[in-house]
Amino acid sequence: MDAVTRIERALAAALALAEGPGCPPRLAQAMQHAVFPRGARVRPRLCLAVAGACGDDAPALSEAAAAAIELLHCASLVHDDLPCFDDAATRRGRPSVHRAHGEPLAVLAGDALIVLAFQILARAAPAAPARLAPLLLTIGDSVGVPRGIVAGQGWESEPRCDLAEYQREKTGSLFAAATAAGAAAAGADAATWRRLGDRLGEAYQVADDIRDAIEDEAAMGKPAGQDAAHARPSAVLELGLSGAIAHLEDLAAEAVAAIPPCPGGGELRAVILSETRRLLPRKLDVSAA
Amino acid sequence: MDAVTRIERALAAALALAEGPGCPPRLAQAMQHAVFPRGARVRPRLCLAVAGACGDDAPALSEAAAAAIELLHCASLVHDDLPCFDDAATRRGRPSVHRAHGEPLAVLAGDALIVLAFQILARAAPAAPARLAPLLLTIGDSVGVPRGIVAGQGWESEPRCDLAEYQREKTGSLFAAATAAGAAAAGADAATWRRLGDRLGEAYQVADDIRDAIEDEAAMGKPAGQDAAHARPSAVLELGLSGAIAHLEDLAAEAVAAIPPCPGGGELRAVILSETRRLLPRKLDVSAA
Numbered sequence: 001m002d003a004v005t006r007i008e009r010a011l012a013a014a015l016a017l018a019e020g021p022g023c024p025p026r027l028a029q030a031m032q033h034a035v036f037p038r039g040a041r042v043r044p045r046l047c048l049a050v051a052g053a054c055g056d057d058a059p060a061l062s063e064a065a066a067a068a069i070e071l072l073h074c075a076s077l078v079h080d081d082l083p084c085f086d087d088a089a090t091r092r093g094r095p096s097v098h099r100a101h102g103e104p105l106a107v108l109a110g111d112a113l114i115v116l117a118f119q120i121l122a123r124a125a126p127a128a129p130a131r132l133a134p135l136l137l138t139i140g141d142s143v144g145v146p147r148g149i150v151a152g153q154g155w156e157s158e159p160r161c162d163l164a165e166y167q168r169e170k171t172g173s174l175f176a177a178a179t180a181a182g183a184a185a186a187g188a189d190a191a192t193w194r195r196l197g198d199r200l201g202e203a204y205q206v207a208d209d210i211r212d213a214i215e216d217e218a219a220m221g222k223p224a225g226q227d228a229a230h231a232r233p234s235a236v237l238e239l240g241l242s243g244a245i246a247h248l249e250d251l252a253a254e255a256v257a258a259i260p261p262c263p264g265g266g267e268l269r270a271v272i273l274s275e276t277r278r279l280l281p282r283k284l285d286v287s288a289a
Numbered sequence: 290m291d292a293v294t295r296i297e298r299a300l301a302a303a304l305a306l307a308e309g310p311g312c313p314p315r316l317a318q319a320m321q322h323a324v325f326p327r328g329a330r331v332r333p334r335l336c337l338a339v340a341g342a343c344g345d346d347a348p349a350l351s352e353a354a355a356a357a358i359e360l361l362h363c364a365s366l367v368h369d370d371l372p373c374f375d376d377a378a379t380r381r382g383r384p385s386v387h388r389a390h391g392e393p394l395a396v397l398a399g400d401a402l403i404v405l406a407f408q409i410l411a412r413a414a415p416a417a418p419a420r421l422a423p424l425l426l427t428i429g430d431s432v433g434v435p436r437g438i439v440a441g442q443g444w445e446s447e448p449r450c451d452l453a454e455y456q457r458e459k460t461g462s463l464f465a466a467a468t469a470a471g472a473a474a475a476g477a478d479a480a481t482w483r484r485l486g487d488r489l490g491e492a493y494q495v496a497d498d499i500r501d502a503i504e505d506e507a508a509m510g511k512p513a514g515q516d517a518a519h520a521r522p523s524a525v526l527e528l529g530l531s532g533a534i535a536h537l538e539d540l541a542a543e544a545v546a547a548i549p550p551c552p553g554g555g556e557l558r559a560v561i562l563s564e565t566r567r568l569l570p571r572k573l574d575v576s577a578a
Contacts, residue, residue, distance in 0.1 A: 115433030144404030146312030
C-alpha cells in the first residue's frame with residue numbers, strides 16, 4: 001500500500017473514532033473540514049518515508065505517528081486562521097474552518113484535533129509498547145512549549161523575535177518531529193533524525209515566504225501577501241527574493257546531507273530530492289523549464 | 290507530603306519545563322496566569338486520593354497524572370472564557386487570561402497547556418512504563434471527542450442538547466478521568482473507578498449551576514448569572530432550585546456508594562464525604578448552621 005493511502009486511511013480511522021456516539025455533530029463536521037479533503041500531507045509522508053528507511057517493523061505505530069503529526073498540523077492551521085491571528089477567510093481554496101463553522105467550533109475543533117493526536121498514539125501502542133514514551137516525547141515537545149509550533153506562533157506576540165528561532169519553532173519543529181517520530185516508531189534513535197526534518201522544515205518555511213511574496217491567492221489557495229500585511233517575520237523581507245531562494249537551496253542540500261546511515265538511505269535520498277524540488281513556485285523552478 | 294503540596298510541586302515542575310529556553314516570555318506569563326495562583330485543585334486532589342486508596346506505588350506517575358488533569362482543566366477554562374464563548378472578564382477573582390494577556394496568547398496558552406499535559410505524562414512513564422498507554426487513553430478520551438470536555442463544550446453550538454449528556458461530557462468526564470487515572474497510575478483497573486468520578490463530576494456541575502443562579506460575582510470569583518444570560522443548559526433552569534439541590538444530594542450518595550473495594554477505601558470515603566459537603570453554597574448548607 002502506498003504512503004498516501006496509508007495516511008488517508010489512518011486519518012479516516014482517527015476521525016471515525018472522534019465521531020463516535022456522544023460527539024456533537026457540528027463539531028465533528030468542523031473537524032472533518034479541518035482534515036479533509038487532503039492538503040499536501042508533506043509531514044506524514046516524510047514520517048512514513050523515514051520509518052520505511054529504518055525498516056518500519058511496526059507499521060500500525062508509524063501510521064499513527066504520521067496521522068498524529070498531520071492532525072496536529074491541521075489543528076495549528078485552524079487556530080492560526082482565527083480572527084485574533086491571521087483572520088484568514090480561506091485555506092486550501094475553501095473557507096477557513098471559522099468562516100465555515102463559526103469561531104467557537106474552530107477553537108474546539110483545534111483543541112479536539114490536538115487531543116486526538118495523543119488518543120491515536122495511545123491506541124497504537126500495543127504494536128510496540130516500549131516505543132510509546134519516546135514517540136510521545138518527540139511529538140509533544142515539537143508541538144508545545146518551549147520549542148514547539150505553539151511556542152513559534154507565540155513569538156508573533158512578542159515585541160522582538162529572532163527570525164531563525166521563530167521559523168525553527170513554528171515550522172521546523174513539526175518537520176523535525178516527522179522525521180524523528182518516523183524513526184522512533186520503527187525503533188531507531190529519534191535524536192539522530194531531527195536534523196533532517198529541521199533543515200526540511202526551514203526550507204519549507206522559506207518556500208512559503210517566497211510564495212506569500214510572489215504568488216496570488218488563487219495559486220496558494222489562501223490569502224497571499226500576509227507577511228507584509230501583518231508585518232510578520234519573513235525570509236523574503238529579511239534577505240530579499242534572490243537571497244531567500246539561495247537560502248532555500250542551501251537548506252535542501254543540508255537536508256540530504258543530514259540523512260543518518262540506515263537500511264533504506266538511497267530511496268529516502270531520492271524522495272527528499274524530489275520533495276525539495278517541488279517547494280519552489282513553478283515560475284521560479286528553472287529545472288521545470 | 291500532603292496532596293496539595295505534591296500537586297503544586299508537580300504543576301510548578303511542569304511550568305518550569307514549559308518555560309525553558311526558546312519559550313516566548315509573554316506566552317510563559319499567560320500559562321502561569323492560567324495555572325497559578327491555585328484554584329481548588331478539586332480534580333488532582335481526587336486523582337491522588339484514589340491513587341492513595343489503590344496503594345500509590347508509583348507516586349511520580351500519579352503526581353504527573355494529577356498535574357496533567359489540572360493543566361487540561363486550566364486549558365479548558367482559558368478557552369471557555371474567550372470572547373467567542375463566555376467572554377468572561379474575570380476568573381478566580383482576577384482578569385481572565387485573554388483580558389490580561391490578549392486573545393492570541395489565551396488561545397496559545399490553552400493549546401500549550403493541553404500539549405504540556407501529555408508531555409509530562411510521557412516524562413513520568415519510566416516510573417511504571419506499562420501504565421503509560423492506559424493512563425493516556427483514560428485522560429485523552431476524557432478530554433477530547435467523542436465524549437470528553439471538548440465535546441461537552443461543543444454541545445453549546447448545537448441547536449439541541451441533552452442536559453445530562455452535556456454535563457457528563459463537559460464536567461463529569463474530567464472527574465471520571467481523575468478517579469480512573471488515579472487508579473491507572475497505581476496499577477489498578479481504571480474502568481471500575483470511572484463511576485465514582487462521573488457521579489462527583491455531575492454533583493460538581495449541579496453545584497456550579499446552583500452557585501451561578503444564587504450567588505454574586507464577589508462570592509464566585511467570576512461573573513454570576515451566566516447560564517441564564519447565555520441561555521445555557523442548567524440544572525436550576527431545568528429542575529428549579531430545590532429540585533437541583535435534591536439532585537445534588539442524590540449524586541453525592543451515589544458517589545460514595547460507587548467506591549470499588551480497595552486497600553484505602555475507608556479513608557477515601559471520608560474524603561469524598563467532606564468534599565461533597567463543601568459543594569453547596571454556604572447559605573444553603575444546613576449542616577453548617
